Amino acid sequence: MKYQIQKDRVVVSSDEFNPKDILECGQIFCYKKDDKDYVVYSQDKMAKIVKNGKNYEILTKNPEYFVNFFDLDTNYTQIKEQLLKEYPYLKNALNYGAGIRILKQDPFETIISFIISSNNNIKRIQKILFAIRENYGTKMGGYFAFPTIQQMLKITEQDYKNLGAGYRAKYLECAVRQLSKIDLMSYNNLSTAELNVELLKIMGVGQKVADCIMLFGFNRGDVFPVDTWIEKVYCTYFEDEHDRVKIRKNLINTFKQNSGYAQQYLFYSQRENS
DNA sequence: TTCCAGGTGCATA
DNA sequence: TATGCACATGGA
Numbered sequence: 001m002k003y004q005i006q007k008d009r010v011v012v013s014s015d016e017f018n019p020k021d022i023l024e025c026g027q028i029f030c031y032k033k034d035d036k037d038y039v040v041y042s043q044d045k046m047a048k049i050v051k052n053g054k055n056y057e058i059l060t061k062n063p064e065y066f067v068n069f070f071d072l073d074t075n076y077t078q079i080k081e082q083l084l085k086e087y088p089y090l091k092n093a094l095n096y097g098a099g100i101r102i103l104k105q106d107p108f109e110t111i112i113s114f115i116i117s118s119n120n121n122i123k124r125i126q127k128i129l130f131a132i133r134e135n136y137g138t139k140m141g142g143y144f145a146f147p148t149i150q151q152m153l154k155i156t157e158q159d160y161k162n163l164g165a166g167y168r169a170k171y172l173e174c175a176v177r178q179l180s181k182i183d184l185m186s187y188n189n190l191s192t193a194e195l196n197v198e199l200l201k202i203m204g205v206g207q208k209v210a211d212c213i214m215l216f217g218f219n220r221g222d223v224f225p226v227d228t229w230i231e232k233v234y235c236t237y238f239e240d241e242h243d244r245v246k247i248r249k250n251l252i253n254t255f256k257q258n259s260g261y262a263q264q265y266l267f268y269s270q271r272e273n274s
Numbered sequence: 275t276t277c278c279a280g281g282t283g284c285a286t287a
Numbered sequence: 288t289a290t291g292c293a294c295a296t297g298g299a
């Protein structure tokens with residue numbers, strides 16, 4: 001990936017970087033769009049993305065953080081070419097989401113985000129997550145940081161309900177307490193199978209949410225989150241099957257280490273075009 | 275009014 | 288181990 005780091009920005013070529021594809025493909029919820037530009041929030045950091053000729057400029061006080069966040073050192077052209085060669089039927093999905101990059105997000109924020117995502121729609125997930133930031137996060141000047149685990153330990157089930165979390169409120173309250181006793185960074189040393197076992201112990205985390213956490217928060221490509229949209233894709237293009245455990249197993253056997261990438265292209269094109 | 279949304283936890287057999 | 292149901296909320 002061609003990019004240049006400057007003092008207050010990262011300049012990146014638009015040929016494999018598109019903010020709409022990256023932010024609206026369902027992997028992150030804390031972003032806003034004003035006119036044509038996107039603003040994205042991660043932990044206590046913020047970046048604005050503006051188009052400048054053939055490039056995008058990621059305007060931020062934390063250029064190095066966002067180089068890693070946007071996974072700019074990975075060659076997505078190569079990944080897409082490999083997927084297309086092995087699985088020609090992905091052509092439309094790959095073209096549609098050509099500017100997607102899998103974000104490297106903070107594990108804690110990812111866990112909280114995807115607990116809220118279960119049986120929920122993206123607009124409402126965004127609303128709840130911004131409300132958590134604005135009510136319990138540190139004010140940064142123009143925006144609010146995502147609260148730390150210590151800050152979130154003070155939030156009660158009733159508080160989450162007041163923010164619109166619904167029945168997930170008790171999951172959140174319990175999960176934060178569990179997470180406060182864990183060193184999440186040490187989970188980076190686990191195998192994907194081991195990590196999966198640990199994540200499933202967290203209240204509100206089932207297989208689908210665990211897969212999203214592993215893909216977006218722990219950079220694991222060998223998982224395939226199966227939700228209502230992927231189930232539709234599978235029934236349309238593979239076979240009529242509604243057992244998500246079987247669907248997941250079959251898709252991981254098919255796409256192996258590239259499962260996470262294939263999933264994201266398929267999810268995005270299915271959700272946007274139906 | 276009913277259905278659906280990036281599903282999970284729990285009781286039951 | 289497998290199945291079925293309850294669970295909040297808001298938009299279509």
